Amino acid sequence: xxxxxxxxxxxxxFRVLLKISGEALMGSRPFGHDIEVIDQLCKGIADVxxxxxxxxxxxxxxxxxxxxxxxxxxxxxxxxxxYIGMLATIINALTLQNFLEKNSVNSRVLSAIPMTTICEPxxxxxxxxxxxxxxxxxxxxxxxxxFFTTDTAAALRAIEMNCDVILKGTQVNGVYSxxxxxxxxxxxxxxxxxxxxxxxxxxxxxxxxxxxxxENSIPIIVFSLKGEKIVNxxxxxxxxxxxxxxxKR
Ligand code: UDP
Numbered sequence: 001x002x003x004x005x006x007x008x009x010x011x012x013x014f015r016v017l018l019k020i021s022g023e024a025l026m027g028s029r030p031f032g033h034d035i036e037v038i039d040q041l042c043k044g045i046a047d048v049x050x051x052x053x054x055x056x057x058x059x060x061x062x063x064x065x066x067x068x069x070x071x072x073x074x075x076x077x078x079x080x081x082x083y084i085g086m087l088a089t090i091i092n093a094l095t096l097q098n099f100l101e102k103n104s105v106n107s108r109v110l111s112a113i114p115m116t117t118i119c120e121p122x123x124x125x126x127x128x129x130x131x132x133x134x135x136x137x138x139x140x141x142x143x144x145x146x147f148f149t150t151d152t153a154a155a156l157r158a159i160e161m162n163c164d165v166i167l168k169g170t171q172v173n174g175v176y177s178x179x180x181x182x183x184x185x186x187x188x189x190x191x192x193x194x195x196x197x198x199x200x201x202x203x204x205x206x207x208x209x210x211x212x213x214x215e216n217s218i219p220i221i222v223f224s225l226k227g228e229k230i231v232n233x234x235x236x237x238x239x240x241x242x243x244x245x246x247x248k249r
Pocket of ligand 1: 020021022023059060061062063065066067068081082083084085086088089141142143144145146147148149150151153
């Protein structure tokens, strides 16, 4: 067995959806992009890609604009604010694509809001073809609808693409009973059920995203983008919380 086939035999998931929040792209900056952080993140994605895993990405826009908070601060209607938020996710998607290509990863951006001079419009069949041809697919503009979030877009696209798992990269290494920064007694869960997430208001993903994942039995893995290599997560190694159906706690 060659080293490469040995590595591949350790994989638990073959088509994954990685949800990256906008905040993960800004490092310690208050806003925007931290180029080094983005490059490191894309190197981690390249490691997974080189093993032949089919990777879908949904990126948020919170590092640039978040509709709900901006609507309450300005006189903008919520729907207009949300459209601006979706445009922010396109900026992030194009940035990620650039850094992926720099790391020798073929990728395409598909936007739920057509913007045909800079990226492709989202067409499900096309997205699947890109994955089959060995390209990372970055889904931009969330669901394309106001009043939703990119977490819901992540669940939706993961189901449409028949992904094996949703990888929710966060700033913490899993789901805790309370905010670990504020409460030193907070415990981290290894496993949770979808109902646990919904009924305990654990605030890791919004309820519509969790409900979609639950109805379609797609596991959600919550892990730290800073603290854990994505390639380890795909091998079932490292620290994370997995959310599954029928999991007793
Ligand atoms: N958004 C939206 N519909 C969607 C996805 C996103 O209206 O389907 C808007 C919404 O205003 C949101 C912003 O885009 O606040 C950025 O997305 P999100 O807050 O999910 O980004 P993240 O928190 O992951 O950085």
